[in-house]
Amino acid sequence: MKTNPPAVRIVTISADEAGQRIDNFLRTQLKGVPKSMIYRILRKGEVRINKGRIKPEYKLEEGDEVRIPPVRVSERDDETVSPKLAKVAALADAILFEDDSILVMNKPSGTAVHGGSGLSFGVIEGLRALRPDARFLELVHRLDRDTSGILLVAKKRSALRSLHEQLREKGMQKDYLALVRGQWPAHLKVVRAPLLKNILQSGERVVRVSSEGKPSETHFKVEERYAHATLVKASPVTGRTHQIRVHTLYAGHPIAFDDRYGEKEFDSQLAGTGLKRLFLHAAALRFTHPQSGEVMRVEAPLDEELKHCLALLRKSSPAK
Template identity: 80%
Template sequence: MKNENPGVQFVAITAENAGQRIDNFLRTFLKGVPKSMIYRILRKGEVRVNKKRIKPEYKLEEGDDIRIPPVRVSGQEAPEVSPKLDKVAQLERAVIYEDEAILVLNKPSGTAVHGGSGLNFGVIEGLRALRPDARFLELVHRLDRDTSGVLLIAKKRSALRSLHEQLREKGMQKDYLALVRGQWPSHTKSVKAPLLKNILQSGERVVRVSSEGKPSETRFKVEERYQHGSLVKASPITGRTHQIRVHTLHAGHPIAFDDRYGDSEFDRQLAKTGLNRLFLHAAAITFTHPSTGETLRLEAPMDEKLRRCLAILRQDKP
């Protein structure tokens, strides 16, 4: 069997990216890589979809399996990430479960899942430095850079396929905790609002509710109430970009310290808690183990900053 180059990445396309042209997808995925290089690797057949060569105008379909070759910018080797770096050591401490098929992290807030956009460090780069002998390490799903909590990584291609199928078939449950503005109504148990993603010239992604968007649903449950806000459990049924952040905003209850969809007055009300990061935490994930078939529920504790914020808010309960 031919050994795959360790720099090669495999990406399974979810509903979120279906319908997008492969060249546009690669320009977003390989941020910082010149357009000319993207078209060169497409032309030379180094990018494969379902093991076949494709043209730049090929439109992605849900379930497509993309092979992306290692790409060097300006003839330079990508900088190696030393396992001694603080961030990499932090990732090692963040591992909450690992076996031969999967690895689960409690991702720290402020760490991107992938390098790019001017960042030379992400979860995947860090894990590859920590596990240099691992032949396969790929994200099963993503978390926004400022969102903390459970992040699932596949260590085998077969595990990645199985877990992506569970995502597509809605067989995986993800539960988040979010601190939102105001008193979330107990009767609002679900927000269904179609979401449309726009990519700005800067490469920044901005999502809004639009009838032209993709169907999206998040279920909500109030966990605690405070004088100025509510702690809610948010369980996304679909997996759109920024879904929970935009759905809470749409419901009139934006998340604390959301720099894109938040409310500065609400953030000021929380000043005494010392909070200065997005209060969105992936608290738990439930799925079927791809090798054993058993149901796993893994939980990630909140970091000290979030716990301290809630402890202070509990003193002022309405």
């Protein structure tokens, strides 16, 4: 089946697109094109701004005219993420809120936020397939692959800048629900322990408490107690990799079914509940809307597996 050859495009940069590097801009314009090819066409001068050559680190300005050369994307890449795929269709049902500036979704457990490291599919790739006409879709923050719950996506660069500023200034509150081993002490309301990230040869990230690490703080509140476990609300003040998972372990109460920081004996005690995934869920997010200035609080319901687990725990050991 023949397709029309791609043609040269001239794109005028809007105020919303200004401020980003040309290489990053091209990655959003040339979806599916390998980064190596993007840098190659930049080096060869095939990409022009205002008819002149530029370097990959050039930052776009409002009104710039960008010449984007014809680049053929392989058909296989086009088929990697298709709106017809069940995973992509499921993402449509997971959207909690959406307007012109932002999209908030309840990310399923087991889905990465973006492709890479051997994964061809991620939330952001799926959303771009769902919204092929969206000129801008970028993650505001991240969730671990096995963590479910609220994920915030910016649909405008100005929204991304505003929300990132809120994260830096700690103006955004995230509340997670975690099922942890044993009886969490009622008086243990804050865990402060510096975290150091290590990258293993396999590429796997492992985080541990270390005096050489970055300052990290998480607030905790007991939600429900069971015979061998506690449901806690965890509100991170800082945003370190695996922070809640490592802080609960440091406190002596690892999270259920955490394959990296958990405890097999605790997991076996939950065998009758049908739980097979990490019990960590981003349940609520409070932030200021980047356009309206309204303070928003979005909540994400637990999935059926987590609700079923808690129902059985309540039945076998009613919460006090």
